[in-house]
Amino acid sequence: MSDCIFCKFSKGEIKPITVYEDDKCIVFLDKFPLTKGQTLVVGKKHIDNVFDLPDDDYTHIFNIAKKIVKASDAAFDTIRTWLLVQGMQVAHNHIKILPIYEGEYPNLTEGSGPEVNDDVLNEQAEKLKKALE
Numbered sequence: 465m466s467d468c469i470f471c472k473f474s475k476g477e478i479k480p481i482t483v484y485e486d487d488k489c490i491v492f493l494d495k496f497p498l499t500k501g502q503t504l505v506v507g508k509k510h511i512d513n514v515f516d517l518p519d520d521d522y523t524h525i526f527n528i529a530k531k532i533v534k535a536s537d538a539a540f541d542t543i544r545t546w547l548l549v550q551g552m553q554v555a556h557n558h559i560k561i562l563p564i565y566e567g568e569y570p571n572l573t574e575g576s577g578p579e580v581n582d583d584v585l586n587e588q589a590e591k592l593k594k595a596l597e
């Protein structure tokens with residue numbers, strides 16, 4: 465899909481602030497996060513619903529999501545990290561990884577939060593990458 469933003473990220477036509485990438489998925493910081501340090505795990509195939517992915521892609525993407533959740537808890541001062549599949553905003557499979565902080569709970573009926581500048585996102589990406597090592 466030529467107008468799909470997540471396909472552009474997957475193909476490298478637009479470069480998000482990336483934490484992890486392989487042949488099946490890309491993980492990057494959400495520029496409009498609900499919580500500080502939110503990432504998105506996006507499969508590289510243009511399939512809308514994550515539950516319609518072939519089993520090997522599905523399993524792989526959720527295994528990567530698990531690693532990112534662990535990295536999020538290690539990198540940030542979280543009480544826990546949530547994993548969320550809504551699929552309501554972009555019609556291309558993605559999993560939201562939401563770091564949760566004491567007393568700060570996101571409103572999940574809101575799809576996104578205020579824009580965060582790239583310097584902050586780059587700093588968060590470095591922390592996550594270090595935690596993934």
Ligand SMILES: [Zn+2]
Binds near residue numbers: 469470471555556
């Ligand atoms: Zn797409």
